[in-house]
Amino acid sequence: MTAESVPPTAAPAPTDFIRTIVAAHVAEKRYSQIVTRFPPEPNGYLHIGHAKSICLNFGIARENNGRCNLRFDDTNPAKEDVEFVDSITADVKWLIAGWADHCLGFKPKGTHPAKVTSSGQPDYYLAAVNPGPDSEPFFASDYFDALYDYALELVRRGKAYVCDLSPKETEAYRGAPDKPGRNSPFRHRSIAENLDLFQRMRAGEFPDGARTLRAKIDMASPNVWLRDPLLYRIRHVPHYHAGDKWCVYPLYDYAHCLSDYLEGISHSACSLEFVPHRALYDWILEALDLPRPLPRQYEFAKLVPSYMLLSKRNILRLVQEKVVAGWDDPRLPTISGLRRRGIPASAIRCFVISVGVTTFNSVTDIAVFEHAIRDELNTLAVRRLAVLKPIKLVLTNLTPGEVIECNATNDPQSETPSTRKIALTREVFIESDDFAEFPPSKYFRLKPGGEVRLKYACIIKLDEIVKDAAGAVTELRCTAQLDTRSGQSNADKKVKGTIHWVSVTRCLDAEVRLYDRLFTVPEPGAEEDFMKVVNPHSLDVVTAKLETSLAGAQPGDYYQFERLGYFTPDAKDSTPGQPVFNRTVSLKDTWTKLPAQS
RNA sequence: UGCCCGAUAGUGUAAUGGUAGCACAAACGACUCUGACUCGUUUUGUCUAGGUUCGAGUCCUAGUCGGGCAGCCA
Known part of the structure; x- marks a missing residue:
């Protein structure tokens, strides 16, 4: 192979503090395989912030001959829906295509964790397979049986109890960050009574909110997440994936660490706000005395690009108040929006990889993203x-x-x-x-x-x-x-x-949508009301004159209109022979920036 | 006024205790049938104060500033 034929994927693998830890674990052979996971909750669309997590988790997998499982963290039946399962799965596949598809971990369709014997102890395990017609992503809701079983074990070990405190009382008993909490009056129930009550919770004998299962840790801990955190709550609501089998549902902290364990995850990377949860993550796994190597949680800073709003809640508001035309509006930082805008997956990957992985909360200049887009499109676009x-x-x-x-x-x-x-x-x-x-x-x-x-x-x-x-x-x-x-x-x-x-x-008239940033300030999320800083000129629609060869343009094609910028046919509104174009990004322009122009 | 985490050019990110680099941005120049691309040059940095050390961005102490934590959300 000559130097010229080295593929661009031969770029040096990124290094960061998490990869350094992984490398050390590989060296000491702590795990039989490096397995990461991407665990979205199916309650919204993926955005570019998720792309960072995807690139980290799949990147670690591909660099270590490992695996990255796609797992839906669906323990809250009130909020989740299949609609999001489908869009998230599609977005993940699109984002990693040609880069880490071979690492994507699915499971055989319909399977649940199997009860196995590991190191002489009973255990649950669910191994990954390659995506295919008979496979599907992982779902935390497929672990409800195993999770329930582990909860029973926690009760038997005297490490969990059924608490009858109301939500308000629970909050009051928890205390405050600077004030210790008080023990629940139900903290010292007998194991037998806890077992009976928890089974009856599951059987549907109590109404929503009547009782919870709680870990028995330390109500005086300076870490509020260790003050007897809730493990299960009662919700008489059917689950989009698990059906109507359950009326008790596990909470995130309980479900997540065990889901990681069940899948044989080695490294569980999440964002910084979960740092205080790590002690609980470890406590639950250690309390169960599990036979296989335990996963560990590592936290990194979220991606916050300037001029973008990333939280699902805020994006939802932009959609609901019709500031944008939907979740896939090309002005939105959703993966579907970016794709529709004409941004290649490779550009998103280059961008998030170039930003790095640290524990420092920062704002990334949108110019870095635009540079990555232009850099990729310069090669890809006709x-x-x-x-x-x-x-x-x-x-x-x-x-x-x-x-x-x-x-x-x-x-x-x-x-x-x-x-x-x-x-x-x-x-x-x-x-x-x-x-x-x-x-x-x-x-x-x-x-x-x-x-x-x-x-x-x-x-x-x-x-x-x-x-x-x-x-x-x-x-x-x-x-x-x-x-x-x-x-x-x-x-x-x-x-x-x-x-x-x-x-x-010899030309073709076509609608061309000139998109610009959605906000007028670099940090719309820091505004008292981001609606007040929406850019009124974020979309300018023109009827352009195109050379006739563009009549055959298809969604997914990348074009550079010379001296103007990069454009792509809109995937929704184009019709055969009559494309509608979206401007992905303009070309860099050192002329109109000159003061003489103002 | 409890606990935890963090701080390196404008922005982001590197640096076994040993010359503070890189990318983006900015400025200037070369090239140009894209004022793009490419190439070259340049500007700008270790939060503060002490301490350890021959030597500190790195280790220690204190402070300052910023972030996080009290959902039966994830």
Whole structure:
């Protein structure tokens, strides 16, 4: 293999504090395999913050020949729904496609953890398989039997008890961070009574909220999560996945650590707000005296890109109040929104990997994301000509029916670029921004008496500006210097400016959606009300003139409209032969930033 | 006013106790049939005060600032 043929995936693996720990565990052979997991709750859509967790967990798996299980953390039947299971699964698959698909852990359809014997002790275990027609993601709700069994064991060991305190009383007894809690009056029930009561809770004998199962730890602990945390609550609600079999449901802290254990997870990475929960995570696993190596929890800082709002709750509000058109609105940082916007999965991965993994809460400049997008698209996107805000230009030395074929490059970044033919005709559209009757200094574009090159065609000179009665420019009359075309005698003639264009008679009208950031401030989440800082110009819809070859554009195709930016056909509103384009991101522009422009 | 965590250029992120690097951003320049890309140059940094040490971004102490924790949410 030559140096040139090394695939881009050969980029050095990232290093961070979690990977350093994993590497140490690999060296000491602590686990038989490195297994991570991505555990979303199916109560909303995935966003770019989740992408960080996905890249970390799948990244660790692929770098260590391991596995990363997709597991739905669905222990709250009131909030969860299959709709989200489907969208989350699709988003995860899209995000890791071609990168870590081989690490994705599913389970055989319909299976639950099997009771096995490990190290001479009874145990539960559910191994992962590759995704396929007979497999599905993991669900914490498939562990309810095993979890119930472990809860019974905790009771038998005198480490859990049934508490009859009401929600309000429970809160009062818990105390405050700076004040110790008080023991529940039910803390010293006998094991037999606890067993009986817990079984009757499960049997449905008590109404919602009447009793809970609690861990017996320490009501005076400075860590409030250790003050006899709730393990189970009563909810007479059917579960979208588990059906109506249960009326007691485990809480996150109890379910999560054991779900990790059941799947043989080695490293359980979560965000920083779970740091105080780690002691509980460890306590539950250790209290059960389990036979296999225990998973451990590691916490990292969430991704917070500037100008974005990431929490599900806030995104939901933007959707409900119709600030955006839905969960997959291209202005939203949801994975489905980013995909619809035209951002490649590889760009999302490059971005989150470049940000790194630390324990420091930070805000990442959106420019880093935009750079990653442009960097990927520069290689992936096919070049086309399009005019967003057209103004007519007449080449007076061409006859009305004359067609001059020009060769345009599709992929200038390729080592073996291909070309296509585009038609130069007497009348063309150019970008209205590319003409100025009274140009500022250093204006390289079309101006009175000036010359520019029409990209892939020839140099033209502006002779005359035609205006209507109101004084608005209606037409620019120019002379084409046909000997400056590629291959002609004067082809090497230099002019300072080159502009894009589209033939008036050979073009396609199309709706183009120009998206901009959704908020006007870098940290909308820090605002008293983020609705007040919504960018009123986050969407500008224009009817653009496109070169005809764009009629066949399909969703999933990436284009660069030269000198403008990257565009992709909208996956929802495009129809065959009539694409609607979304602007993914503009090209970097060092001209309009100049002070002369303001 | 309890406990836990954190702090390195504008932003993000590196640095077995041994020359503070990298990326993005910004500025300037080269190149250019995309004012893009690419290439080159430059600006800007270890929160504060003590201590240990030949030597501290790194270890210790105190402080400052920031974040988190009292759902029968996850």
